[in-house]
Amino acid sequence: MQHEKFSWESGARSYSRSVPQIFSRAEGCHLYDRNGKKYLDFLCGAGTLLLGHNHPAIVSAIQGVSQPIMNNLDLRTEAEEKFANTLLPLLPFSCKTDEIRLHFCGPTGGDAVEAALKLAVIKTGRRGVFAFSGSYHGMGQGALSVSSSHHYRDVGLRVQADVTFLPYPYPYRFPEPYNTEAAATQFCLAHLEMLLEDDHSGVSLPAAIIIEPMQGEGGNIPAPPEFLKKLRAMCDKHGIVLILDEIQSGLGRCGEWFGCSGIVEPDIVCISKGIGGGFPMALIAFKQDMNVWHPADHIGTFRGQQYAMTAGQALLATIQNENLLANVKARHQQMSAALRDIAKDTALIGQVRGRGLYMGIEVDKNFENPGMVAKSIKVEMLARGIVMECGGRQGAVLRVLCPLNITSDIAQTFLEALHESIKTVEQNLPSAKTMAKAA
Ligand SMILES: Cc1ncc(COP(=O)(O)O)c(C=O)c1O
Incomplete structure (x- = not known):
């Protein structure tokens, strides 16, 4: 046809x-x-439409806004307050909700990644980042620098940022004898440990390790819980910021609120795709001890999408209510x-x-x-x-x-x-x- x-x-x-x-x-x-x-x-905007198209709860929330504020930069609004109060208790942090900080980013997931990388660099004073084979974090130069696909990198990457790629446990395509979950996990952890602990590894301690708890574009590959736990422990030991990119794996997609829920806590979590109920929104969340940046360290015009906040609040409430x-x-x-x-x-x-x-x-x-x-x-x-x-x-x-x-x-x-x-x-x-x- x-x-x-x-x-x-x-x-x-x-x-x-x-x-x-x-x-x-x-x-x-x-x-x-x-x-x-x-x-x-079964594509749903690459997993963005968590309730499908035009869910009545989202439609009625949007229709219920009279005289909407179309854009507010980051001026405070009631829609944002309601949205944040719904989201905070669901985030993968064990601290009290008033110890969590949210930063709204430009409306694509990639900008949440840019913000997370920047915050890690500010927090640690280091510049390097460890990322993983099979990763995808977005198209901006920072997010692209930590994304592994040669196709995307070859067409667009202008900076050779200080990024070290590590193998992500993917037993199905690992060579023998590493083609079981346990062996792949051990191999990847040993590799990481050697880079961090060998004083002749040739690689400086990074500001951050960024990982998808379940890789999406890399081929829907879940990281073994054991791997994530050890990664967390190594980040703690070496003062490295653990960035979990939950842009695709978060908000119920994995059967829990986040792919890391019940496994590990991030230092920074990146959230986008579904969070705006189908409208564009991206943000990062972190505990207050990470809140070391200064006014305007990460800005952008479209950080206060009111429809997205209203629809996002309805989305989160619906996931809970239903x-x-x-x-x-x-x-x-x-x-x-x-x-x-x-x-x-x-x-x-x-x-x-x-x-x-x-x-x-x-x-x-x-x-x-x-x-x-x-x-x-x-x-x-x-x-x-x-x-x-x-x-x-x-x-x-x-x-x-x-x-x-x-x-x-x-x-x-x-x-x-x-x-x-x-x-x-x-x-x-x-x-x-x-x-x-x-x-
Ligand atoms: C895990 C992950 N991070 C970041 C991004 C980038 O998000 P966006 O396309 O909204 O910039 C994506 C997009 O597919 C993603 O799957």
Whole structure:
């Protein structure tokens, strides 16, 4: 089918290349294209729409604002007060809420990362940062400097910032004998420890270690809890600021309020994507002992998005009122069991992993081009009316990023379509073996 294309499109436009439909409206889990065709949205703005599209609680909160303040820089507002009072008790800090500080950033997640890196440098007086293979933290020069993808770095990075990349435990693609969770964890920790403690390591103590408790763009890879705990301990030992980027993993996506909840406390946590209830917002949160910067150390025009604060407050209240964390856990159980069964029924899938409604379905790494296989499955899904994305190494991971409030019926619809799509691709492959590197 020939799809329309806008003549003014930039060459850097990305998602619409494989999902070329022109959409005209949306409701709940569904998008509708301009021909009225309905699509199940399992991409949801890269996980931003935690309650799906146009949730009544968010719509009514926005409609309830009369004479809204459209922009207020960082002048104080009632909307901000209400939002902050709802968010503070949910943050992954064990201290009292009045010991937590929030800094609202420019409206993209990347600016929260820029702010966190800056604050760590100010706090420690050091300049270096440790980041991880598979990381993605945004497109600004600071956030890009700690993001690992060669593609993104090669096209846009102008500064060689003082960043050291460390391996992130990813047992599925680690070489033997490190291809189990325990061995991968041990290997990565030993590497880190040697860099920090060997006085001939060649690497100075960093200001910060930045990590996603569960990597998103890297391929939906959860960090083992043991790894995060030891990382925390090493940061404490060496006076390093631990920045947890929860931009994608936070706000219930992993089945807890944050990916780190119940595992470790950050020094700084970066929050964005879903926090504005679908409107742009980004912020960092930290304990008051980190609050060492000075007025205007991190500014920006659009830091006081009132609609985002109003919608974000409604979002947080709805997740609580509708007990959606329990729904995330229940849907995870349903879907991960079914996905593992599907994986057993095909030669295409190498691993199913993840937490909550943040799952990764990785095509067998032994294929010559696992990304092509994943893309073919995605195309079959779209033909069945389901929008989803691939990511991770070689684009080989089908990423589940659906709303937190999906029902078991919606999950079932997705699972059946996925099973069918995989089987169709499998039947149409020349043969699983001819595509495999080492059959
Ligand atoms: C973990 C993580 N950090 C940072 C970002 C950057 O956020 P934004 O695209 O809003 O700048 C993303 C975006 O996908 C992300 O997943």
